[in-house]
Amino acid sequence: MEIEALRQINDLRDRWGRKMNVRHVLEAAPALVVTFALSIMAVFAAPLPARADAPKPITLVAFGDSLTAGYGLKASESFPAQLQMALQAKGYKVMIVNAGVSGDTTADGLRRFDWAMQPKPDGVILELGANDALRGIDPKEPSANLDKMLSALKSKGIDVLLTGMKAPNNWGEDYAKAFDAIYTDLAAKYGVTLYPFFLDGVALDPAFSQPDGLHPTASGIAEVVKRITPDVEALIQRISQRKTAAN
Structure with a gap:
């Protein structure tokens, strides 16, 4: 998800150049916010690795x-x-x-x-x-x-x-x-x-x-x-x- 968010940002830069005006940013913001939110959710939803000190059965x-x-x-x-x-x-x-x-x-x-x-x-x-x-x-x-x-x-x-x-x-x-x-x-x-x-x-x-x-x-x-x-x-x-x- 993080990679997808970065890809979209880079795509916007390529299309509009580095001097992105406010209107372009506002138009792109909803999609970027959703992508970023999903990436954060994915991180917290991922299973935690087993503790190295957890006792084995x-x-x-x-x-x-x-x-x-x-x-x-x-x-x-x-x-x-x-x-x-x-x-x-x-x-x-x-x-x-x-x-x-x-x-x-x-x-x-x-x-x-x-x-x-x-x-x-x-x-x-x-x-x-x-x-x-x-x-x-x-x-x-x-x-x-x-x-x-x-x-x-x-x-x-x-x-x-x-x-x-x-x-x-x-x-x-x-x-x-x-x-x-x-x-x-x-x-x-x-x-x-x-x-x-x-x-x-x-x-x-x-x-x-x-x-x-x-x-x-x-x-x-x-x-x-x-x-x-x-x-x-x-x-x-x-x-x-x-x-x-x-x-």
């Missing part, structure tokens, strides 16, 4: 299988999406990345782990193991895979919320005992917070389950989010404290 990666990915659900109904909305409603500046892949075992997760952590997040919600348990894989294998992931996260200084899983009863009591212990043992080893059972209050409840009886409905995920949110808030607070101490 905390980034969490939800790394898991179909329970994280949102199998059978809309993207907006997935665990990461619903959790982000719940946290933002509480005033947290947070972005949660959905790094869930349906069907993944802990071995599958380990293979894609390094690139899934790029760029480096502030924190990770680690949810894996359900498919290992469903397939009856020796608990030593998911334990070793999760151990490697937690070790890598610790070395990178990334805060973690580990979510546990429980083995189905069909593999027997000994298997269930060994499998369930994976999460408590690893949480103690690495000093991370453990949310004992990701599907707490939802598993095997027809009101919260899809027809396959395994995957939560949107309302089931909402229940998961409601129950796990306090632990995620604690994770965010730890991250914020670490960032403050580093500055």
